[in-house]
Amino acid sequence: MRRTTLAGAGICLALVLPGAALAEVEYRAAVLRVDAPGPMPISRLDLPPEDLGFAGGALGTADNATTGGFLGQTFTTETVIATPETAEAEMRRLIEAGIPYIVTLADAGMTVRLADVARDLAGEEALVVNAASTDDRLRGAECRANMLHVAPSDAMLADALAQYLVWKRWTDWFLIEGSHPEDQALAQAYRRAAEKFGARIVEERVYEDTGGARRTDSGHVQVQAQMPVFTQRAADHHVVVAADHSGVFADWLPYHTWDARPVTGSAGLVPQTWHPAHEAWGATQFQSRFEKQNNRPARDEDYQVWTALRVLGEAATRTQGGDFAAVREFILSPDFDLAAFKGQKLTFRDWDGQLRQPVLLTADRVVASVSPQEEFLHQVSQLDTLGIDRPETECTK
């Protein structure tokens, strides 16, 4: 019933405002999620919901449609679940169907391959928006002119935590990294962050993933013995920094370390884009709209897909007329900005297509802090204290 009224308001507007599009204009987008077989998360609370990412996309599309109702614009979003084997064919199909805006939820390697499929078919006309991979290479040596990143990079997440730890004067870190390549990439981001902000890594250890079932009945009995042993006799440190992108061990670190030290990074105090407890800057409205629509709290991937689709919606609102080339040009221009519940405008870095954004530091039930921390200044945008700045970029797209 409300929808009908809204549509009516839209028509009314078209009559009132000269220059508004009279015909309905459709904006088409897709969300392509690549589900790779992988180990289960340590905690059953972290089991991925079936609509992971898509739920955020549905909210983004609904938000765009409400605004579009006033402007004679409609928004349709196709959602696709692929496997690593079918993903590239799905991307091809979407591009051939004329969808120019594709949001991806995939690992680093797959994200680049998908962007390349889109480029081969559509040149730079179609935009691929990475809403999942945090790998810095996608913003560096492996960047693409047709690829944007709404997911933060490892460097941004590491810098966000590092700023807080340095502000707290917890400068001596015990870095524990996983044994997978993405864990090592994340650990490298922490090493870089330590150097950038004046912290020291006093001890480094690698937690080998030896495989096996992630959880067994009463598995905690062994964990309780293993984790203290694994962390004992480390050099004096203020905090543990866990780089466990794969989710193999970090959740087991808090309360199990040999020394009584806080755990940060992949467990404990965690840098994230979203958290169900985030309430500042109007975030409560996002939470309640999302929860009403999906009957579960939003995860990072949901927020990131929402953001990706709102980028499209915002550009459609500002450009109108339905021409995707104009939409694309506006998104890539310095005039683009987005409000996304982070207390300041989010914009894209022109050197690597990364969305500038504050990062939440979450501590279990609450948002403990938000970086950038006030004290870290920058000549252009304080948000550029997080991640790879213009002079350091390896992107030559």
Place this chain on the structure above:
Amino acid sequence: MRMIAALASSAALLAGPAFADKIFVSNEKGNSISVLDAGSLEVIHTITGMQRPRGITASPDGKTIYVCASDDNLVRVYDAATYEELPSLPSGPDPELFVMHPDGKKLFIANEDDNIVTVVDVETRQVLAEIPVGVEPEGMGVSPDGSIVVNTSETTNMAHLIDTETYEIVANVLVDSRPRFAEYTPDGSILFVTAEIGGTVSAIDTTANEITKKITFEVPGVLPEALQPVGMRVTADGTKAYVALGPANRVAVIDVPSLEVTDYLLVGQRVWQLGFSPDGQFLYTTNGNSNDISVIDVARDEVTVSVQVGEQPWGVVAVKSE
């Protein structure tokens, strides 16, 4: 110049009845309303028993105070003289900000969660209408003749102009990101809409419903992203406008005829909403992060004093006392 200042200050001294005026400040985190004597600027009473009070306004006669109790999902009503709580009004879920129609009978309430504006009759306490608007309705303004109510929607980035007789949207004006507040000039010719994330104030010509100018802000030493326009008020003579700039901790002064920023006044931290004294001599600012209100002398554009109130003051309204 000196003469004007002298005249203004003597006027302030002569304004005897102002001593009985009262300032009501909603404390969002404190779950309370601080009542201050406008003369002594002392907190003379604290009203409690509400959850997350934000938007606050008064009836045209100043006898009744209305507060959006966001987490109670209703509008609480108080007697401005006795502080006694009167029967509450339905508000729709999570009311944040509202505006009283000049007739004193209808409240227009923004419901952030439901993308609607709820219209409530304050006498019968009935919901008269629910008007669908954009995503996250927030700011509410009313034209001086009462014919149009404006709602701003934060995610849709529009000002929706609503006919107060038919409750139909008659125009939508696209503004910058996250519009927070709508305010008309007293002659109704200009509608101002603040955009918190966009960092601008749009001046809208109300005959054509078109933006004539986007006012921008610049303060040396303050990060551009911290210049976030939120609350706004225009003086009764329509010559000056004041804009709260949120985390920039400043209130901008705008010369309305030229639409130019003439001054920035340093107030408390995260300045949120503004309200004039009943005689228009003073402007009160709620400073959310420093738990105080600042008092601006309107004639001189000077901040004269800051006064502690409750936790995270959000909105402010001042009324004449009998």
